[in-house]
Amino acid sequence: MKTLCFFLPINEQDSLIITASRFHMTLKPNDVANYTGDCGQLPRGFQNVTSV
Numbered sequence: 641m642k643t644l645c646f647f648l649p650i651n652e653q654d655s656l657i658i659t660a661s662r663f664h665m666t667l668k669p670n671d672v673a674n675y676t677g678d679c680g681q682l683p684r685g686f687q688n689v690t691s692v
Contacts, residue, residue: 648692650672652669653669654669655667655668655669656672656692657692658682658686658689658691658692659689659690659691659692660682660685660686660687660688660689660690661688661690663685663686665682665683665686
């Protein structure tokens with residue numbers, strides 16, 4: 641079961657930095673579209689996000 645924990649509105653030109661434990665990943669505006677919607681899943685290791 642997937643749960644939406646929070647909703648963060650961003651501008652189309654903003655990058656999104658996702659942190660999971662000690663790892664971080666920067667999603668550029670073109671990349672964000674790949675991780676939205678029903679099938680959008682982050683790579684392994686980023687399933688338990690600690691900050692955005």
